[in-house]
Amino acid sequence: MSLLNDFITFEHGNEHDLEHDSEHDLRKKPQFSSPKIYNAKGDLSKRWYVYFSFRNPKTGKLERMKNIYGIANTYKKKEERLAVLSVYRKRLLLLLKKGYNPFEDNKHLLKQSKPSKIQKQQNEVATIPHPIQVQQTPIIQRQDTNINVPNNNAQEVTGTSLEKAFDLSLHLKKNVVGDRTLRDYRAHADKFISWLKEEHPNITTINLVDKAIIMRYLNEVLSRSSARNCNNYRTNLSSLMQTMEDNDIIPANHVKKIKALKTKPERNKTYSHKTQTEIFKYLEKEDPVLLLYIKFISYNFLRPIEVCRLKVKDINVKEGLLQFKSKNNPLEVKRIPNILLKDLPDLSQFNGDMHLFTQDKIGGYWDIDETNKRNHFSARYRKVVKHHFNLDKNYGLYSFRHTFITKLYQSLIKGSTPHEVKSKIMLITGHSTMDALEKYLRSIDAAIPDDYSHLLK
Incomplete structure (x- = not known):
């Protein structure tokens, strides 16, 4: 499903190819339901997504598949959010018609459907009202209708900026945790961002932050403080990045893969x-x-x-x-x-x-x-x-x-x-x-x- 999500939310113009290949025998029993958009009745405080069902080859029954969010929920206007999800829905439908099966390995299908013509990408630009940034997906960057094609020696990867990613996570935490916890989250996030800018100035987007980078940062915290303080940093960063994962800003929370350090608990003694x-x-x-x-x-x-x-x-x-x-x-x-x-x-x-x-x-x-x-x-x-x-x-x-x-x-x-x-x-x-x-x-x-x-x- 992660490959499907990358493909559906990827900004390219493969619709023409998919439409051309979507002819199939209509006499066959439908293998999937038509993808639909869930808009929470217009409530922008809730998550919008595209959903669909696919027939399980073992049971023969249609089963609900994982929702597709993409980055639609980073938009704050209904029209923009709906426009993004409409593109996702269209791509998903065409891909299903082409033969995508969530119960099988579809890598070959997704590779065959990658864009190959700049003209297709130029046609796609008009589909979405504003440029969209996607995490951990090589894409062709653009502003308005100007297309920059990556060369063969390097690929440009776009993602949500560090500041924007943590700001969004903190905003979502605002009504979930207390004021003191929120201040701790903010302080630890700011220190982490400052460290990245000093030690890794080339890392400007959240999708470039991997486990090794986080591990190096926590080791530095440990070297100048204590295991308990290091665990506090780990806990707070993990909480913020889990919110990012839950909202599809990053594909995975790398911090939760890092084990907490053993500490010597301190407690106050009882009085005689x-x-x-x-x-x-x-x-x-x-x-x-x-x-x-x-x-x-x-x-x-x-x-x-x-x-x-x-x-x-x-x-x-x-x-x-x-x-x-x-x-x-x-x-x-x-x-x-x-x-x-x-x-x-x-x-x-x-x-x-x-x-x-x-x-x-x-x-x-x-x-x-x-x-x-x-x-x-x-x-x-x-x-x-x-x-x-x-x-x-x-x-x-x-x-x-x-x-x-x-x-x-x-x-x-x-x-x-x-x-x-x-x-x-x-x-x-x-x-x-x-x-x-x-x-x-x-x-x-x-x-x-x-x-x-x-x-x-």
């Missing part, structure tokens, strides 16, 4: 009961705002950045509920335990759109990026708490979440089976699956057995 109690007592006088921030992490098991997102209107004191945007859900609702409710100030005095936490008080406007808010509290905790208690890099704000989930597990396990405990904890912590929770509990060593000395006697 003594240290945690001393920290809470110390902050009651030194920084009450930071203490309340930590209690949302400890008692409601929120991640630090999730606490930064909270607004006054997200706290329903009367019903003891809070709603927030979590790691996995755009809107999640949790129970606020009484141990935290009693520490909340009177929130009725604040406007609902105010942020619950600001840099110096509870309730106020703090219009900066949520990542910067999290970084502010991390730096504040390091200055106020870690230096005072001489805590190393293995302890941080996230450690409180680990500490209290461990406490929760060890309290529940005394009178229940492990499965019952995990089922209860899922409702409290917000883990979406049992597997995710079990993996998390293993990572923080929550399931520590009681003393088993008597079993060794």
Whole structure:
């Protein structure tokens, strides 16, 4: 089907040859359905394509074949998109009449149908309203009706420019991922493009980027950073290039063929009961705002950045509920335990759109990026708490979440089976699956057995 797609979306004038050879015995049972255009009822936000069915030689029934998109969906006007797909439909129909069979090897047929006359290409120019660029297909470049014929020593390959390809992919990601993820995508894409311009100035279109080029880039990232950072680049580039593949900007996503590197996972350690109690007592006088921030992490098991997102209107004191945007859900609702409710100030005095936490008080406007808010509290905790208690890099704000989930597990396990405990904890912590929770509990060593000395006697 990839050969068929290349042939159908290839810009040449072979229609005359195909029409000339399309005479066949009409008495034979139809082997294919007439190709049709799907236009999503005119909705340009959806993908348009040409589709058809072909008779399976084994079952004798017509089966739907792979859709043909080409580059039609890069056009933003209905007329242009329809014009491109009409050309694809016409070429497909003529090729089917000539004997194309998706269940057989058709290379010889496609080679025989390649254009050989410049005049045919000149006639084709008028078929499409604007010049079209096709990825990874040797074509004759043109502007308006001026034809440039490639010589025998080199072939010019046209494709979507690097900037346009990544811009389109980012645009499609805009309504799929969060703002922070989109910024990471943009940053990694810009760095990759800059590197290509510096190291490979001859690569100007996305179809020229192969696995070897990407591998060299990731190795350079690894040489100046870490395996984890290299994996982040790999993940983001793969996501963007997968969108390009899905939208027929490139034939294949080469990044997904590159394996992720093994990393040494780092995690925050849990606090001992003594240290945690001393920290809470110390902050009651030194920084009450930071203490309340930590209690949302400890008692409601929120991640630090999730606490930064909270607004006054997200706290329903009367019903003891809070709603927030979590790691996995755009809107999640949790129970606020009484141990935290009693520490909340009177929130009725604040406007609902105010942020619950600001840099110096509870309730106020703090219009900066949520990542910067999290970084502010991390730096504040390091200055106020870690230096005072001489805590190393293995302890941080996230450690409180680990500490209290461990406490929760060890309290529940005394009178229940492990499965019952995990089922209860899922409702409290917000883990979406049992597997995710079990993996998390293993990572923080929550399931520590009681003393088993008597079993060794």
